Amino acid sequence: MLEVDSLDAFYGDSHILQGLGFAVAAGARVAVLGRNGAGKTTLIKSLMNAGPRVAGAIRFDGQPLEKTPAFRRSRLGLSLVPEDRRIFPHLTVEENIAAAMKAVGAPGGQDAIERCFARFPMLGPLRKRFGNQLSGGQQQMLAVARGLAAAPKLLLLDEPTEGLAPIIVDQMARALNAFLDDDGAALLLSEQNLRFARKCARHVYVLDSGRFVFQGDWRAFDANPEIKSRYLAV
Ligand SMILES: Nc1ncnc2c1ncn2[C@@H]1O[C@H](COP(=O)(O)OP(=O)(O)OP(=O)(O)O)[C@@H](O)[C@H]1O
Ligand SMILES: [Mg+2]
Structure with missing residues (x-):
């Protein structure tokens, strides 16, 4: 579904991503790990055309994306939950979810909104609360719910668990997995939290200085303990 070849990304003169190649099949769940x-x-933003200057090939469902702007990528079925969340401060929780669905023409109306609250029970009591009245953790939960409400084919999640208590991390993993199981959507997750990544992803890439230094399943990851000590801050 997503195929990436020789992907380079730049901020000004800084050459950040160095010839990355990978693929995410329909329904696959992939984690990209790496330290600060x-x-x-940069990788997740490059896939969405949301910041860095990019060279190389990105195809989604066989279609080259090079010239496709971010809003059109959303309509093709890519949904980005950015590192900085971007919750609308003056919309309620429910309106934030509805707005995300409307932006991409996602189907389902009120039923889909209720499904979101069923999957993310911690958001239920907050549904009439404004975005700027939520805690950081509550905003993170809403951002993930909103990303899924867009009914994507591929959800791009950038470090959704940063700063969350372990019990909330586990709640998020349950809600996310239930949604992905139901919809058959694929996941590309950037994470430093191994516990969460293990719960949600089946295939792992480790990124270091803009290059992949490992790829494999969790069994291969665990069989190479030096990957963890060398490339991850754990
Ligand atoms: N807007 C920008 N302009 C210039 N350089 C940038 C910009 N954003 C990131 N960089 C640089 O690109 C490199 C990769 O940053 P990136 O944000 O992709 O890392 P990350 O893996 O997401 O880290 P973290 O875990 O801290 O979020 C870093 O060296 C960073 O300083
Ligand atoms: Mg980051």
Whole structure:
């Protein structure tokens, strides 16, 4: 579904991503791990055409995306939950979800909104609360719910668990997995939280200085403990 070849990304003169190649099949769940500054956010933004200057090939459902602006990528079925969340401060929780659905023409109306609240029970009591009245953790939960409400084919999640308590991390993993199981959507997750990544992804890439230094399943990851000590801050 998503195929990436020789992807380079630049901020001005800084060459950040160095010839990345990978693919995410329909329904696959992939984690990109790497320490601060490894290039995780740059990768996710490059896929969405949301910041860095990009060279190389990105195809989605066989279609080249090079010239496709971010809003059109959303309509093709890519949904980005950015590192900085971007919750609308003057809309309620429910309106934030509705707005995300409307922006991409997602089907389902009120039923789909109720499904979101059913999957993310911690958001139910907050549904009439404004975005700027939510805690950081509540905003993160809403951002993930909103990303899924767009009914994507591929959800791009950039470090959704940063700063969350372990019990909330587990709630988020449950809600996310239930949604992905139901919809058959694929996941590309950038993370430093191994516990969450293990719960949600089946295939792992490790990024370091803009290059992949490992790819495999969790069994291969665990069989190479030096990957963890060398490239991840754990
Ligand atoms: N807007 C920007 N302009 C210039 N350089 C940038 C910009 N954003 C990121 N960089 C640089 O690109 C490199 C990769 O950053 P990136 O944000 O992709 O890392 P990351 O893996 O997401 O890190 P973190 O875990 O801290 O979020 C870093 O060296 C960073 O300083
Ligand atoms: Mg980042």
